[in-house]
Amino acid sequence: MTKGKFWRTESTVAYLFMIPASVFLLMFMFYPIVYVILMSFFRVNKLGDLVSFFGWGNFRFMFDKPEFWQVVVRSCVWTAIAVAVKTAFGLVIALLLNVEFVGKRLARTLLIIPWASSVPISAMIWQWTYNSDFGLLNHTLRSLGVWRNPPIWLAEPRSAFMANLWVDIWCGIPFMALVFLAGLQAIPQELYEAAEVDGATPWSKFRFVTLPLLSGVLTVATLLSTLWTFNDFNVIYVLTAGGPGTSTDILITYIYKYAFQYLRFGPAAAMAVITFGILLIVSIVYARSYFREGAL
Amino acid sequence: MRKQLVWILVVVFLLGIGGGVSAQRKQVSVLWAEYDGLTPDYASNLEAAFEKEYSDIDLNIISTPWDKMHDRLIAFVAGKQPPDLSVIGTRWLLELIDMGVVEPIEQWISKDLFNNIDPALMEGKIKGVLYGLPVAAGTRLMYYRSDIIDKVPETFEEMLQVAQKINKPDEKFYAVGMSGKKYVELTEYAYYLFGNGGYFFEILPDGSYGKCTVNDEAGVGALTFMNDLVNTYKVTQPGVTAYRRDELQDLFIAGNLGIFLSGGFTATLLEQRGATFEWSVAPMPHFEGKPQSTIIITDSIVMFKDSQAKEEAGKFLDFFYSDPWRLEFDKLVGFPPVTKSLANDPAFQKPVYQVMIQQIPGAKGWPLMPEWPECNDIIWDNIVATFLGEKTPQKAMDDAAQEIDSIRGM
Numbered sequence: 001m002t003k004g005k006f007w008r009t010e011s012t013v014a015y016l017f018m019i020p021a022s023v024f025l026l027m028f029m030f031y032p033i034v035y036v037i038l039m040s041f042f043r044v045n046k047l048g049d050l051v052s053f054f055g056w057g058n059f060r061f062m063f064d065k066p067e068f069w070q071v072v073v074r075s076c077v078w079t080a081i082a083v084a085v086k087t088a089f090g091l092v093i094a095l096l097l098n099v100e101f102v103g104k105r106l107a108r109t110l111l112i113i114p115w116a117s118s119v120p121i122s123a124m125i126w127q128w129t130y131n132s133d134f135g136l137l138n139h140t141l142r143s144l145g146v147w148r149n150p151p152i153w154l155a156e157p158r159s160a161f162m163a164n165l166w167v168d169i170w171c172g173i174p175f176m177a178l179v180f181l182a183g184l185q186a187i188p189q190e191l192y193e194a195a196e197v198d199g200a201t202p203w204s205k206f207r208f209v210t211l212p213l214l215s216g217v218l219t220v221a222t223l224l225s226t227l228w229t230f231n232d233f234n235v236i237y238v239l240t241a242g243g244p245g246t247s248t249d250i251l252i253t254y255i256y257k258y259a260f261q262y263l264r265f266g267p268a269a270a271m272a273v274i275t276f277g278i279l280l281i282v283s284i285v286y287a288r289s290y291f292r293e294g295a296l
Numbered sequence: 297m298r299k300q301l302v303w304i305l306v307v308v309f310l311l312g313i314g315g316g317v318s319a320q321r322k323q324v325s326v327l328w329a330e331y332d333g334l335t336p337d338y339a340s341n342l343e344a345a346f347e348k349e350y351s352d353i354d355l356n357i358i359s360t361p362w363d364k365m366h367d368r369l370i371a372f373v374a375g376k377q378p379p380d381l382s383v384i385g386t387r388w389l390l391e392l393i394d395m396g397v398v399e400p401i402e403q404w405i406s407k408d409l410f411n412n413i414d415p416a417l418m419e420g421k422i423k424g425v426l427y428g429l430p431v432a433a434g435t436r437l438m439y440y441r442s443d444i445i446d447k448v449p450e451t452f453e454e455m456l457q458v459a460q461k462i463n464k465p466d467e468k469f470y471a472v473g474m475s476g477k478k479y480v481e482l483t484e485y486a487y488y489l490f491g492n493g494g495y496f497f498e499i500l501p502d503g504s505y506g507k508c509t510v511n512d513e514a515g516v517g518a519l520t521f522m523n524d525l526v527n528t529y530k531v532t533q534p535g536v537t538a539y540r541r542d543e544l545q546d547l548f549i550a551g552n553l554g555i556f557l558s559g560g561f562t563a564t565l566l567e568q569r570g571a572t573f574e575w576s577v578a579p580m581p582h583f584e585g586k587p588q589s590t591i592i593i594t595d596s597i598v599m600f601k602d603s604q605a606k607e608e609a610g611k612f613l614d615f616f617y618s619d620p621w622r623l624e625f626d627k628l629v630g631f632p633p634v635t636k637s638l639a640n641d642p643a644f645q646k647p648v649y650q651v652m653i654q655q656i657p658g659a660k661g662w663p664l665m666p667e668w669p670e671c672n673d674i675i676w677d678n679i680v681a682t683f684l685g686e687k688t689p690q691k692a693m694d695d696a697a698q699e700i701d702s703i704r705g706m
Contacts, residue, residue, distance in 0.1 A: 046395045046666075048374045132535050133468055133552070152535030155476075157684065160538075243477055244537035245680040260367045262670040263391070265374075 033276075039269035046263040058270035067246060068254075068271075075250040078165060079230045085169050086229075087222055090176025095206075097177065098184045108181075115174035123238035126167045130154055130239075157247030160240050164248050167235045172228070176221055183217030184210065216290065223286040227279055251275050321354040322605045324612055327372070327382035328357045329365050329595070331432070331629040332542070333564035338628060346615050353608045363480050363540075366669065373397055378600040380609040383431050385480070386419045386594045387662035393422060394666040399599040402426045404610035409617050412635045419661060420596040428596025429613065434631040435592045435655040436487060436580060437648070439548060439556045439563075443574035450588075452491060452521060452581045455555060459531035462554045472525055473544040473556040476537035476683050481662065482676045483541065483591060487557050488518035490589040491582035496663050496671070505665055508700040510675055511693035517583070519689040523682050537680050559593065560630030563648040577648045579655055592659035671700045 040058050042050040062068045097108055114122060129136045132152040141147040153163040187210065195205050211218075233252045236242060242249035242257065249257070251271060259268035328339055339357045346355050358379065360368050366388060372378050378397060392398045401420075402410060413429060420428025440448065444462050449455040459471030475484050489495070494514025498506035509515060526532050533539065533547060541558070548556040549566055551573050556562065557580065566575060580590035599609055615621065619637055626633045632649045633639055662668065678692035687695065 046374075046391070047376075047397070132538070133533075152538055155535030155538035241478055243680065244684060245677040257673070260370050260374075261673070263370060263374075263395075264670075 036269045036272050036276075039265055040273045042266065044265040044269070046265075048265050054266065058266040059274075061267050062270055062274075071246070071249050071251055071254045072274075074161075074248075075230060075252075078161075078168075078250050079226055082165055082168050082172065082229045082232075083222055083225045086172045086176045086225055087218070089169070089173045090221075091180050091218075093173065093177040094180035094184055095210075097181050111174050111177055113174070114171050115178075117171075119171055119232075119234040120238050122171055123167055123235045126163075126170075127154070127239055130163055154240055155244060157244055160244060160248050164236050164239050167239060168229060168232050171235065172225060176225060179217060179221045180214065183214045187213045219286060219290045223283065223290075226282055226286075230275070230279060321352055322608045323354045323356060324381070324605050324608045325356045325358060325379040326609075326612065327365070327369055327379045328359050329383040329431075330359050330361050332362075332545070332561035333568060333630055334625070334628045338624065342616065342621060345621075346612060349615065350608070350611060353605075353611065355612060363542075366480075373600075376602070378602055380603040380605055381597055381599055381612065383595055383597050384428065385662075386428060386430075386596045387481070387664060387668050389420055389422065389428055389596065389598065390664045391666040391669070392598065393427065397600055397602070398427050399601045399603065399606065400425050400427060401429060401599050401613075404599060404606050404613070405429070406610075406614050409614050412617065412637055414634060414636055414639075416656075417594060417634050419594045419664075420598070422664075428598045429617070430634040431595045431597045432626075432629055432631040433592065433594040433634055434560045434652045435590050435659045436483060436557060436559050437590065437651050437655065438578045438580055439558055439566075439575055440578065441554050441573060442576040444554055448576075448578045449555075449581055450579075451584050452488065453584050455581050456521075456525065456529065456531070459525070459555065460529060463531045465530070465534070468552055469554070470533040470547075470552060471531040471554045473539075473548055473553040474522065474526060474532040474536045475539045475541045475544045476526075476680050477540045477543075478673070478676055479540040479542060481593075482672055482679070483593075484557070485518065485522070485675065485679055486591045486662075487580055488522055489515055490591055490660050491580060491586060492518045492521075493583075493586040493589070494518060495660060496675075505663055507706055508671070508697040508704075510700075511690070511697040516689050516693050519679060519682055519693060521583075522679070523689055526683050527685070537683055560632070560648055560652055562630070563646075564628060564630035577651050579651055587658055588655070589658045589660060590655050592656060592661050594661065665704075667700075667704055670703060674699050674703075 038050060039048070041054060041056075043052045043054045043057070045051050093111065097104065097111070128134075130138075130153040132138055132150075132155070135153075137153070138147075138150045141150045151159045154160045191209050191213070192205055195209055200208070230250075231252050232250075233256065236248055236250060236253050237256070240248045242253045246254075252275070255268050255271045255275070258264045258271065330336075336359065339359055343355050343357050347353065365383065366385070369378075369382055369384065369388075372382075373392070373395065384392070389398070402425075409429075417430040417433045418426060419433075420426060420430065438449075441462075445458055447454075447458070449458050455472070463469070463471035489510070492514040494509065494512060494517075496508065496510060498509050500506045526536050533544070533553065539547075544553070544556065545558060545562055545565065547553050548558075548562070549569055549571055551571070563577065579588055582588045597613065599606060603609055616625075617635060619635070622633065622635050623638055623641060623643065626638065627643050630648065632644055632652055633641065638644065663671075665671075675696045678687065678696040681687040682689050682692045
């Protein structure tokens with residue numbers, strides 16, 4: 001049986017193979033994104049249906065709320081601190097795990113536990129850990145005499161924010177460490193040997209060999225971490241649900257509140273578009289610096 | 297090859313038969329609230345018993361924690377995939393009616409069931425149309441450690457005096473439980489507000505809601521007293537803003553609280569978990585010179601317009617409201633019965649039920665308005681701001697009232 005010309009053209013067949021994935025993407029990614037953008041410019045009823053064109057009304061409604069700006073700033077601070085700490089800790093752990101020592105395999109296995117655990121369950125465990133009277137953290141601090149009157153972590157705005165932040169960092173460090181470790185292992189050993197011949201100190205080797213060759217991995221990992229951290233709903237929702245008051249709300253929890261608790265889909269969509277915009281700008285800046293450095 | 301083809305055909309045929317059988321069974325889905333005290337076995341037993349009685353109906357009970365009910369239901373409704381039936385807090389009913397998704401329910405249930413429900417509990421009747429059957433209804437009351445407290449406080453002022461005597465924070469024993477972390481509704485504030493003769497809104501002559509009144513003397517007085525308990529007298533557990541109502545309940549059951557204001561379900565949990573101390577219940581305290589008043593909370597079960605199995609859903613309601621299943625349900629959740637046929641059952645003659653029933657005449661319900669979930673959060677956030685020392689009670693309630701009136705266009 002001879003096949004028709006159509007089937008002989010490899011690129012055409014490739015397009016055919018792409019159809020299912022393209023349809024899936026259109027249905028489950030592009031349609032919701034386009035609909036949310038539309039919603040942000042329309043009056044929307046409580047069922048999420050578009051009612052009438054509202055222009056920038058939903059955006060103005062949010063911009064007029066001082067609380068919204070606090071949430072935006074908090075989201076940026078939250079992301080900046082969390083990503084910076086995750087990157088620093090992740091890099092240190094990766095450097096340690098890249099050295100030969102007894103129990104290295106066990107250490108790598110233990111490292112993966114927070115990443116492998118479900119985030120909501122991790123957050124629930126931390127919620128118990130933070131309990132002022134019966135939690136492990138305050139009990140340990142008191143028992144060791146480190147802190148006689150430790151704070152009630154989830155009761156005050158600042159400590160609640162830090163408590164949330166730490167759980168996000170705790171969940172995110174393993175990913176960073178493992179990605180950095182993979183990057184470190186891809187650096188040719190000869191470069192370090194050459195540097196040693198030239199009399200390089202350990203710091204010089206790190207500064208002039210490790211960091212430049214790890215920059216591509218660093219960029220990708222921190223970009224991914226930025227996107228995930230900015231949208232980390234689980235930790236805050238489980239630990240404090242945005243409280244006390246609204247003091248630990250970030251954009252993603254605030255959007256949830258407006259959409260599914262108050263049924264104000266218009267303002268919620270406007271905030272979702274703003275979030276999308278912020279993350280798009282961050283991604284473009286990252287991508288530009290990544291390609292400019294010729295990492296690929 | 298031929299043999300394989302025959303096998304494939306046989307499998308397809310059998311699957312077809314199976315599919316045909318299941319296609320004949322009408323599906324009924326129920327969004328089911330996990331009440332405190334209600335064991336998971338109850339829902340699975342109910343499902344099995346109903347399907348045994350009605351083999352042509354496939355019942356799917358979707359169990360959901362109470363504090364996730366509203367958001368989950370809204371996600372179903374907004375996704376145009378509502379269940380056939382759902383348990384709701386009756387205060388959400390106006391919101392659902394506003395969305396145009398609930399079905400008048402009376403025509404889908406039997407006359408016997410309709411006549412067996414106490415008309416006084418039909419809060420789900422809006423402008424003469426019954427949208428929701430009461431599932432649970434009960435007033436909130438005061439639990440106290442009867443092994444420690446000799447004289448039961450009748451007023452909040454007396455409660456404070458007792459609290460100052462029994463509070464022992466060094467031994468992790470706190471006189472009064474207070475929750476400041478959101479958990480479904482702001483019941484805590486309602487206890488003190490209603491006990492001070494106040495309400496959330498002014499009631500206009502036609503029965504509709506006027507301006508928000510939480511910043512009047514009663515509203516500010518209630519918050520001032522709560523704040524004094526927390527920050528001046530320090531007779532509550534520390535870190536009130538970190539405690540949800542259910543976590544506070546655990547603290548009471550663990551023996552770390554002297555007084556805890558709650559609903560009938562706490563009594564069930566105290567028994568289920570075998571509390572080792574002596575406890576008792578009393579009517580909710582009120583402020584001196586004000587009439588005793590507490591909050592009455594009703595939950596309802598509603599049917600959705602989009603249901604493709606209304607008749608079958610009605611059969612489920614008749615089944616669920618039959619005496620054996622309702623008796624078990626009421627006993628587990630700790631609310632007095634909503635059906636007349638169980639009113640005199642010996643199971644409901646305990647003090648906790650007696651107190652709940654005794655309080656009904658002076659009790660007030662939640663405001664029934666579509667914007668209530670947002671109003672609820674606004675008031676709560678301002679109460680927390682007071683506890684944290686960011687606002688005075690007057691400023692907090694002024695801000696809350698102003699914002700609520702603004703979103704309601706008043």
